[in-house]
Amino acid sequence: MGKAHSNAWRQAPHFFPLKANVELHTICGRDPKGVEAARGQLGWENASTDWKAVVNSPEIDIIDINTPNDSHAEIAIAAAKAGKAILCEKPLGMDVAQCKEMVDAVKKAKVVNMVCHNYRRIPAIAHAKKMIEEGTLGDIFHYHARYAQDWIVDPEFPLVWRLQKGVSGSGAHGDINAHIIDLGRYLVGEFKEVCGLLNTFIKERPLQDQGGKGDGLGAKAGRKMGKVTVDDAAICIGRFANGALANLEATRFALGRKNHISIEINGSKGSLYFDFEDMNRLKWFDNTRPADRQGFSDILVTQPGGVHPYVGNWWPPGHIIGYEHTFVHTIADFVNACVDGKSVQPTFEDGLKNERVLQAVEESAKNREWVKI
Numbered sequence: 001m002g003k004a005h006s007n008a009w010r011q012a013p014h015f016f017p018l019k020a021n022v023e024l025h026t027i028c029g030r031d032p033k034g035v036e037a038a039r040g041q042l043g044w045e046n047a048s049t050d051w052k053a054v055v056n057s058p059e060i061d062i063i064d065i066n067t068p069n070d071s072h073a074e075i076a077i078a079a080a081k082a083g084k085a086i087l088c089e090k091p092l093g094m095d096v097a098q099c100k101e102m103v104d105a106v107k108k109a110k111v112v113n114m115v116c117h118n119y120r121r122i123p124a125i126a127h128a129k130k131m132i133e134e135g136t137l138g139d140i141f142h143y144h145a146r147y148a149q150d151w152i153v154d155p156e157f158p159l160v161w162r163l164q165k166g167v168s169g170s171g172a173h174g175d176i177n178a179h180i181i182d183l184g185r186y187l188v189g190e191f192k193e194v195c196g197l198l199n200t201f202i203k204e205r206p207l208q209d210q211g212g213k214g215d216g217l218g219a220k221a222g223r224k225m226g227k228v229t230v231d232d233a234a235i236c237i238g239r240f241a242n243g244a245l246a247n248l249e250a251t252r253f254a255l256g257r258k259n260h261i262s263i264e265i266n267g268s269k270g271s272l273y274f275d276f277e278d279m280n281r282l283k284w285f286d287n288t289r290p291a292d293r294q295g296f297s298d299i300l301v302t303q304p305g306g307v308h309p310y311v312g313n314w315w316p317p318g319h320i321i322g323y324e325h326t327f328v329h330t331i332a333d334f335v336n337a338c339v340d341g342k343s344v345q346p347t348f349e350d351g352l353k354n355e356r357v358l359q360a361v362e363e364s365a366k367n368r369e370w371v372k373i
């Protein structure tokens with residue numbers, strides 16, 4: 001994420017009317033050599049291995065937290081105490097109690113705060129939100145979402161931090177279910193109750209050989225084995241407060257699916273369908289059209305002039321955008337909110353509400369019963 005966010009900080013001022021200049025002051029990491037290389041490559045002025053010094057620097061106004069999940073709370077709470085605006089990666093914290101502390105800290109310090117659920121700012125998703133708010137779908141019946149990847153199907157893939165509960169909190173659940181829960185809350189409304197199922201297909205993996213490339217896909221397996229302490233897949237059904245039904249699946253075991261986020265929403269007047277791997281499009285079924293002309297229509301969400309959100313700041317119609325742009329949109333909105341001192345969604349409060357759903361699904365899976373949010 002350091003790479004995705006750095007790119008967005010660099011690009012946002014070039015494409016969006018920001019109310020302040022952005023200076024990429026300091027990038028922080030653990031390894032002096034690694035962070036210095038990242039500084040040069042990603043365009044930062046300074047490099048540091050001391051996040052406390054960065055958080056307390058009087059020259060810095062914004063802290064952008066891209067570390068593994070177990071350190072979000074400590075850094076965010078310190079940043080709030082230092083009066084900084086905070087952008088924090090998802091999931092906000094490790095559990096509800098920790099997220100609550102983070103919310104309390106930003107409220108007490110009255111600092112602008114945002115969770116990086118960047119998928120909210122895919123133009124097609126933001127456009128779906130507008131259509132739903134305008135009543136285009138009528139009453140919502142179903143929110144059906146699947147976030148599927150396949151990067152750990154190989155049992156030889158090592159035990160990176162994402163597979164260790166103490167660092168990540170949970171597996172596919174907190175990593176990618178968190179995104180589709182957030183989109184459900186954004187597009188449909190608050191969850192009321194859930195029933196969940198979590199599963200770990202591969203229970204032991206080789207420990208990571210530190211000679212490997214990073215903690216992600218480039219990680220290398222060592223010889224010793226260790227226990228996988230998180231879920232590989234998470235499934236849940238649920239009910240929203242407005243009566244709509246939720247059907248969610250997050251998995252890292254769907255061969256062929258790389259970053260497959262598919263969302264279908266069905267309402268009394270029509271349906272919407274979105275697939276991240278074709279992210280410039282939104283499919284719309286309009287039941288108010290004459291029966292002989294009905295069918296899913298294909299909206300290419302690239303129309304400038306305010307017709308479609310965000311895309312007018314990029315290229316002419318039909319000149320499509322990609323993953324990195326979602327971070328640029330997020331950061332552009334965040335910077336302007338910081339200047340105005342205004343709230344910008346999704347806030348830490350949204351991160352807490354998201355965590356309440358995540359935790360309820362875990363509790364449900366553990367006790368084999370429905371859980372109210």
Ligand SMILES: NC(=O)c1ccc[n+]([C@@H]2O[C@H](COP(=O)([O-])OP(=O)(O)OC[C@H]3O[C@@H](n4cnc5c(N)ncnc54)[C@H](O)[C@@H]3O)[C@@H](O)[C@H]2O)c1
Pocket residue numbers: 001002028029030031049051066067068069071089090091116117118175214215216
């Ligand atoms: N929004 C998204 O779509 C999205 C996608 C991927 C990851 N994420 C989130 O971003 C966060 C980071 O994930 P990642 O895949 O980039 O992880 P990563 O392991 O690739 O990178 C984490 C970085 O944090 C640094 N770090 C760890 N502890 C530190 C410390 N004490 N001080 C300074 N630096 C420290 C590491 O050196 C490393 O550079 C996670 O919370 C993850 O859930 C979000």
